[in-house]
Amino acid sequence: MTDPAQFRRTDRSLPIALLRARETVMGPIREMLAQSGISEQKWRVLRVLDERGPTEQKVIADEACLLLPSLTRMMQAMEAEGLVSRAASEEDRRRTIVTITDAGRALIAQHAAESNAILARLETRYGARRLDQLFQLLDDLRHLDLDQ
Amino acid sequence: MTDPAQFRRTDRSLPIALLRARETVMGPIREMLAQSGISEQKWRVLRVLDERGPTEQKVIADEACLLLPSLTRMMQAMEAEGLVSRAASEEDRRRTIVTITDAGRALIAQHAAESNAILARLETRYGARRLDQLFQLLDDLRHLDLDQ
DNA sequence: CGATTAAACTTAACATGTAAACCAAAGGGA
């Protein structure tokens, strides 16, 4: 076995801890969405579009934490499913503007109550104050640049 | 647009915040491992095996936060690459015991220094105390059950 | 002891993650 002291505590732990925490939060959400045959990722995209209105794909990718190739595929699928519509931008012909449809909004409305119930349990059991702390710590971590 | 008030603050934010924080930490690690043509997931598996010695796949999956189908494929690839060896357990013929090879240990040793450098920057810039807080908060979150 | 259930994988099928190559439109500088 390699000398255990050669690695720092955070090496293996932090990425795993983030994955596990994510699983706790998203597990119940995924179960809920599975009833509508929609993925966690598509749900994120719909939520972004609902909040922001018509949005170009680059911005959707940033907001929903997706890479453009993944988004491209999902957009094609979601357009076929009637959840969104797409059109080239007039000002900049490179950009594609995506808009949520009524069907997309209906899907969101359909799950709003249960989504809130799940997250209400989170706030109650975890505590609003600790949730604030966690958000702050995660946001600070995000803005680090560890490349050099 | 759907009434923004219909959703709680945490709904869209928390999963994204976890994804982004993960990206900050794993981005540099992924770049490093890409030089050896190894994925973040295989790195996690090697680290688990190096720490624990010969381990059954179920335990590896739990420790490395992977599902068994993913692990099965990776094990077949990693065995072919000569990073691990596998054998059926004597006591329980259902179990497969995986052992890291010298080549696997060599790969770990090869990246130990840079891995530590990246994570030393994390501890320095983020702060050991905040890192402790973050670990604690993530671990508490992990143990919630939001299903009911 | 036999039948049933559970556990540890494995396989298959499809969606998403990821990197690299490509394309067309926009910007910038000589």
Place this chain on the structure above:
DNA sequence: TCCCTTTGGTTTACATGTTAAGTTTAATCG
């Protein structure tokens, strides 16, 4: 105006995530 670079998207290829179904071996129950 003509490069040249950048940007937003797409495509391709392969790895991994995820669910469901199947297989073999253990454990449990009657």
